[in-house]
Amino acid sequence: MRDQALFDKIDLHLIRVLHTVLTERSVSRAAVRLGMHQPAVSAALKRLRDLSGDPLLVRSGVGMMPTDAALRMIDPAAAILRSAEALFSDARGFDPRTATRTFRVAASDYLDPLFLPQLVARIKAQAPLCPIEVLPLSPDTHYHAHLAQGEVDVVIGNWPAPPEDLHMGRLLGDEVVCLVHRDHPAVRRGWEVADWLAAEHIAPTPMHPGARGVIDAHLDSLGLARNITARCAHFSLIPDIVASSLLVMTTGRQFCERYLDRLPLAILPSPVPFPRLMYYQLWHARTHHSAAAMWLRDCVKSVAASLRKE
Numbered sequence: 170m171r172d173q174a175l176f177d178k179i180d181l182h183l184i185r186v187l188h189t190v191l192t193e194r195s196v197s198r199a200a201v202r203l204g205m206h207q208p209a210v211s212a213a214l215k216r217l218r219d220l221s222g223d224p225l226l227v228r229s230g231v232g233m234m235p236t237d238a239a240l241r242m243i244d245p246a247a248a249i250l251r252s253a254e255a256l257f258s259d260a261r262g263f264d265p266r267t268a269t270r271t272f273r274v275a276a277s278d279y280l281d282p283l284f285l286p287q288l289v290a291r292i293k294a295q296a297p298l299c300p301i302e303v304l305p306l307s308p309d310t311h312y313h314a315h316l317a318q319g320e321v322d323v324v325i326g327n328w329p330a331p332p333e334d335l336h337m338g339r340l341l342g343d344e345v346v347c348l349v350h351r352d353h354p355a356v357r358r359g360w361e362v363a364d365w366l367a368a369e370h371i372a373p374t375p376m377h378p379g380a381r382g383v384i385d386a387h388l389d390s391l392g393l394a395r396n397i398t399a400r401c402a403h404f405s406l407i408p409d410i411v412a413s414s415l416l417v418m419t420t421g422r423q424f425c426e427r428y429l430d431r432l433p434l435a436i437l438p439s440p441v442p443f444p445r446l447m448y449y450q451l452w453h454a455r456t457h458h459s460a461a462a463m464w465l466r467d468c469v470k471s472v473a474a475s476l477r478k479e
Contacts, residue, residue, distance in 0.1 A: 179220065181253055186213040188246040190226065191235050192320065247318040251455060263460035265296035270461050272296075274469075275304040275312055277326040278405040279373070279420065280448065281341070281476055282427045284325075288472045295468070316453040322462050323469060324451045327383060335451045338466060340473035343421030345384070345443035348411055348428070351435040355417075362393075365440045370395045371416040374402040384419050387443055395419075408432055421446045423476070448473070 189199040196214060200207040218225055223238040235243070263270075272292060276285055285303055292301050306312065306326055315321040316335065331337050347365070349355060355364070373382060381389060388394060399416055401407050408425070411418050412432040418425075425436050450469050456462035 181250075183213060183217065184246050184249050186210060187217050187225075187242065188250060190214055190217075191239050191243050191246070192318075194226065194233050194235065196226075196233075244318065247320070251319045263464050265299070265464060267298065268296055268461065269298045271300040271302065272461075272465050273302045273304060273321045274465075275306055275315065275321045275324045277306040278403065279327060279424065280325065281421075281423050282405060284472060284476060287475070288469060291468050291472060292465075296464075312451070316451070317455065319455065322452065322456060322465055325448065325469065326451075327446055327448045331449050331451065335453060336457055338450045338470060339447060340450055340470065341423070341448040341477060342445040343423045343448070345419060345439055345446055346422045346425055347437045347439050348408060348418040348420070348425040349435055349437060350412060350415060351433045353415055353417075353435070355437055356435050360437075360440055362440045365417070366393060366395050368396060368417050369398040369415060371399040371401060371407055371410060371414075371418055372397045373404050373407070374400045383446060384443070388441065391441070393441065408434060 186199070186203065186205075189202055190196060190210065193199045193202060196210050197207055200210045203210065214225065221238065221242075223236055225236055225239040225242075226233045227236055228234075274285075274288070289301055289303065292299060304315075304321060306324065312321060312324045313332070313335070316324060325340070347355075355368070360368070372384070375382070385395070385397075399410070401410060407418050408428040409432065410416060412428075412434055419439060422436065425434070428434055429436070450466060452462065452466065
């Protein structure tokens with residue numbers, strides 16, 4: 170009887186607060202993500218502590234850490250939220266005009282700069298009541314876990330070899346070129362492979378220590394290495410850095426072309442032949458047959474197709 174009385178005190182909103190607080194490891198960040206006032210989240214956390222008989226979050230240094238009991242709650246809480254979402258939304262089918270589901274997309278900024286703005290615009294035009302969250306792919310992003318736990322619906326990026334344990338859809342293929350200042354010496358005289366390798370290059374910060382991006386992984390396979398003298402974690406800022414230096418950026422043509430009208434830049438062919446850059450969307454098996462997730466993936470695919478036509 171005691172278990173039934175305890176169960177009656179738990180509602181779905183409380184489970185959502187629990188999952189968000191534990192994954193964010195912060196009451197203030199959880200409040201932002203939930204669209205709640207911080208005192209309301211704190212009050213809900215107090216209820217959760219009373220119900221569980223556990224502090225759930227404890228201070229560790231300058232941050233908060235889940236207790237062992239709380240860590241064991243994260244996956245079951247995510248499963249409850251996924252089941253509740255599917256219980257009615259997929260049973261009814263998905264109507265973007267009336268749906269209120271939140272879509273979460275994690276993407277790298279290696280993409281065409283127009284990709285994410287056009288994707289958000291399409292979602293808001295066709296599903297006006299659905300909130301959309303665009304999340305970064307950063308060195309500390311565990312996108313496998315986020316997809317599995319339902320924290321992210323789809324991940325968009327490029328990988329030398331996409332993970333085989335996730336569903337994948339091809340989006341874009343792009344030619345690898347070099348972006349330089351328009352007064353760079355190579356614009357006038359061109360360059361041979363040795364000149365290009367010796368030039369000063371700028372590259373994105375690795376996703377994790379020791380990681381190799383698609384450019385350097387291909388060079389490794391050829392027994393070559395370029396002279397990287399600068400790195401930047403914000404890929405979309407690299408063209409501005411190139412525009413004020415003699416650094417060389419090597420990436421997809423479509424990305425580079427978006428900056429030519431705004432900055433004093435030039436695009437040069439790469440003296441080293443590269444396979445085309447391929448961009449994918451990845452999703453977990455748990456959402457493979459979800460009507461809402463299928464609609465989102467179709468939006469992603471349609472935006473990619475429109476950019477290819479341009």
